[in-house]
Amino acid sequence: MNVFYVIAAAISYGxxxxxxxxxVVFGFRALFHVKKDWIVSPPKGFSPLDYQRVIKGKTRPxxxxxxxxxWWAQNGYIRIAELNxxxxxxxxxKNMPAHDKADFYDRGTYVREREIFxxxxxxxxxxxxxxxxxxxxPLISRKSAEAINKSFSIGENEGVFGAGHFILKIVTxxxxxxxxxxxxxxxxxxxxxxxxxxxxxxxxxxVLALKYMVVVPPVIRYPFFTIWGGAPYAALFTFYIQNVxxxxxxxxxxxxxxxxxxxxxxxFADYREKENLKEYSDLFNFRKYLFFVRKNxxxxxxxxxxxxxxxxxxxxxxxxxxxxxxxxxxxYEGERRLLL
Numbered sequence: 001m002n003v004f005y006v007i008a009a010a011i012s013y014g015x016x017x018x019x020x021x022x023x024v025v026f027g028f029r030a031l032f033h034v035k036k037d038w039i040v041s042p043p044k045g046f047s048p049l050d051y052q053r054v055i056k057g058k059t060r061p062x063x064x065x066x067x068x069x070x071w072w073a074q075n076g077y078i079r080i081a082e083l084n085x086x087x088x089x090x091x092x093x094k095n096m097p098a099h100d101k102a103d104f105y106d107r108g109t110y111v112r113e114r115e116i117f118x119x120x121x122x123x124x125x126x127x128x129x130x131x132x133x134x135x136x137x138p139l140i141s142r143k144s145a146e147a148i149n150k151s152f153s154i155g156e157n158e159g160v161f162g163a164g165h166f167i168l169k170i171v172t173x174x175x176x177x178x179x180x181x182x183x184x185x186x187x188x189x190x191x192x193x194x195x196x197x198x199x200x201x202x203x204x205x206x207v208l209a210l211k212y213m214v215v216v217p218p219v220i221r222y223p224f225f226t227i228w229g230g231a232p233y234a235a236l237f238t239f240y241i242q243n244v245x246x247x248x249x250x251x252x253x254x255x256x257x258x259x260x261x262x263x264x265x266x267x268f269a270d271y272r273e274k275e276n277l278k279e280y281s282d283l284f285n286f287r288k289y290l291f292f293v294r295k296n297x298x299x300x301x302x303x304x305x306x307x308x309x310x311x312x313x314x315x316x317x318x319x320x321x322x323x324x325x326x327x328x329x330x331x332y333e334g335e336r337r338l339l340l
Contacts, residue, residue: 008186009250012179016257019175019265026168027268039286040293041305046105047071048312049113054279059109061116061145062138066339067311069133072096072117073331074304082334083132091130092121115148116140135338165271172269176261177204179254183240186251191243199239202232207262233259287313295322304329307340 042051048067049059061068069090072078079091096102096114104110120139124131133139180200187196206229210221237255244251257265272280290310298306303325310316310323324340332340 008182015175023268067308071308180258183251183254199232
């Protein structure tokens with residue numbers, strides 16, 4: 001048997017095994033090292049942006065339109081009225097106070113949230129001024145959110161993800177690419193064709209564009225990946241099956257691992273500092289509570305407080321019926337109950 005094939009297969013399966021070990025060891029680290037409790041509500045002052053900061057490592061306000069509207073309304077900053085099936089009218093009742101006069105969970109997140117609020121409602125007069133907001137569009141563009149974050153000297157990830165986390169992510173990504181390139185090399189040697197290198201380059205460009213060119217709007221990024229990444233990858237995978245001698249199936253495993261590892265398995269290679277494990281675990285347990293608590297066990301006065309987090313976590317379509325308040329709060333008008 002070809003020596004290169006044996007070495008490439010050994011390295012590839014070793015990389016795959018290593019990533020799986022990373023997923024088990026680091027992905028479940030919080031669950032094994034932190035006491036699990038029945039968390040029925042987030043901490044006082046804990047906002048949707050705090051949830052994004054802890055879970056994702058960065059706040060993404062452009063994805064949190066409904067959550068932030070409900071959160072701000074509950075805190076008395078705005079009043080909401082439905083206009084039609086997709087749009088609400090928002091009145092600014094009061095400004096968010098400076099951090100030294102406010103109740104919050106994390107100072108850095110609150111200061112950013114206040115800047116975002118001020119950016120959205122700049123020029124809107126108190127009580128009389130209003131802004132029409134589409135529930136299917138971001139409250140603030142990614143470009144504006146990044147401009148706000150850049151105005152702070154301390155990184156948003158500080159205190160959530162340390163250097164160890166990013167090193168782990170980089171190592172995991174490299175381990176996903178190594179078997180892929182070895183499979184490409186073996187395909188070139190075995191088939192004698194020249195299409196492997198060209199297809200692999202296009203596929204890698206597409207993957208990197210999809211994962212890391214976050215400043216490019218999704219409407220452009222996703223089609224770009226389909227053309228430059230997905231199509232070459234599918235052609236490469238099909239050609240490999242039909243034309244390459246692969247008795248140990250390392251090449252096919254490497255091609256599958258390249259895609260699954262880059263977009264799925266890398267998510268579980270998640271390293272957090274010890275002081276952040278409890279915070280992360282509390283949110284995990286809160287999410288578990290949302291799933292398993294009985295409807296009649298949730299007090300009416302506490303349901304509105306949970307709704308912003310249903311949108312933040314992405315569970316509103318599934319669990320809204322359980323937590324929808326029977327009576328509309330005084331800060332909300334609308335028979336359709338678009339948000340409630």
